[in-house]
Amino acid sequence: MAGKFTHNNDGFTCEYCGALVPPASVGCRNHCHQCLSSKHVDLYPGDRANACKGRLKAFAYELDSKKGLVLKFRCETCGAETRNMANHEDPVSPDDYEKILSLSRRP
Secondary structure, eight states: OTTOOOOOOOOEEOTTTOOEEOOOSSSOOOBOTTTOEEEOOOSSTTOOOOSOOOEEEEEEEEEETTTEEEEEEEETTTOOEEEEEOOTTOSSSOOOHHHHHHSEEOO
C-alpha cells in the first residue's frame, strides 16, 4: 500500500451526529471526534474512490507500537474493516477519549 496514500485532511459535518469536524492538527482525520463514526469513502487512504459510502462505526481500539492508539471501524453496509489513528490528543478537537475507552479493546 506504500505510495497509495493521499493526504486528505478536510473538515466536514458528521452525517451521523451533526458535529462540525475540523481538520486534524496533526495527520489526517477521517472520523468524527464526537461519535467516532466515519464514512466508507476510500479504497486507499484519502482517495475518496470507494462507491460503498456506508457508515464506518468504531467498534474497538488497539495500541500500535508505531502509531499509538488506533481505532478499528466496521462498515455497516459492506462489512469491511478499517483502521485509523485516534486523534485523542488533538489540541483543537480531540476524539472523545471516554467514548474510545468504552469500545472493546482488541490486543
